[in-house]
Amino acid sequence: MTKLSVNINKFAVLRNSRGGNNPDVIKAAIDAQRFGADGITVHPRPDERHIRYSDVREIKKIVTTEFNIEGNCREQKFVDLVLETKPHQVTLVPDALGQITSNHGWDTIANKEYLKEMVGLFKNKNIRVSIFVDPVIGMIEGAKETGTDRIELYTEGFAVAYLKDKNKSVERYVTAAENAHQLGLGINAGHDLDLHNLKFFRQNVPYLDEVSIGHALICDALYLGFENTIQMYKRQLAE
Numbered sequence: 623m624t625k626l627s628v629n630i631n632k633f634a635v636l637r638n639s640r641g642g643n644n645p646d647v648i649k650a651a652i653d654a655q656r657f658g659a660d661g662i663t664v665h666p667r668p669d670e671r672h673i674r675y676s677d678v679r680e681i682k683k684i685v686t687t688e689f690n691i692e693g694n695c696r697e698q699k700f701v702d703l704v705l706e707t708k709p710h711q712v713t714l715v716p717d718a719l720g721q722i723t724s725n726h727g728w729d730t731i732a733n734k735e736y737l738k739e740m741v742g743l744f745k746n747k748n749i750r751v752s753i754f755v756d757p758v759i760g761m762i763e764g765a766k767e768t769g770t771d772r773i774e775l776y777t778e779g780f781a782v783a784y785l786k787d788k789n790k791s792v793e794r795y796v797t798a799a800e801n802a803h804q805l806g807l808g809i810n811a812g813h814d815l816d817l818h819n820l821k822f823f824r825q826n827v828p829y830l831d832e833v834s835i836g837h838a839l840i841c842d843a844l845y846l847g848f849e850n851t852i853q854m855y856k857r858q859l860a861e
């Protein structure tokens with residue numbers, strides 16, 4: 623069964639807009655798990671415009687499912703935070719400073735030696751490592767050579783293409799997942815997955831261990847309620 627990790631960054635965006643503690647991101651993490659999430663994802667960024675480094679430390683204390691921290695390991699502050707909090711999984715994402723949201727995967731060939739070093743650092747602390755990649759065979763083969771446990775397929779391209787041609791939108795992801803599985807890598811996916819495209823993605827892309835979903839899920843929760851929304855996303859993964 624593909625796991626649903628709920629990304630709670632957007633709770634922090636709302637909280638930060640007023641400077642108080644409403645909504646409470648710790649409560650959001652506790653509730654997400656109570657409502658059926660299989661994991662909690664956070665993606666701290668250097669400007670702390672949503673999840674703050676201090677939030678991550680607090681969330682670690684209450685996670686009873688699986689904790690996934692995503693971010694750019696070129697930031698020493700991020701590396702230190704992950705080594706300190708020891709989540710179940712770290713997802714390495716090659717964001718540029720000030721980027722609005724993640725928009726590309728790693729070039730695992732150009733950065734192979736660097737990624738090898740990072741993967742080793744986290745794996746030595748028993749933290750599972752996932753590398754964010756585009757659905758490109760060369761990048762997946764490169765990821766394998768870094769020693770990573772998993773890849774996370776960057777799905778924005780799928781989400782955009784899905785609106786025009788469902789069958790074509792998923793082709794590269796199917797090939798990528800088959801390739802990754804053959805190489806012995808676990809497979810995660812995320813970015814712009816939503817209630818419309820998730821079921822199709824899950825039914826077509828094989829060997830999917832986990833999806834992490836934030837933006838669309840939190841938007842849906844405004845209309846449908848957080849508990850109901852998490853259950854709806856879970857059903858898309860089960861059907």
Ligand SMILES: CC(=O)[C@@H](O)[C@H](O)COP(=O)(O)O
Nearest residue numbers: 631665692715723724812813
């Ligand atoms: C790696 C990825 O696709 C997500 O972590 C996404 O970037 C969420 O980050 P934001 O909440 O800052 O958009």
Ligand SMILES: NCC(=O)COP(=O)(O)O
Nearest residue numbers: 812813814834835836837
């Ligand atoms: N890894 C993807 C993630 O955590 C959430 O991405 P999105 O659903 O906010 O686009």
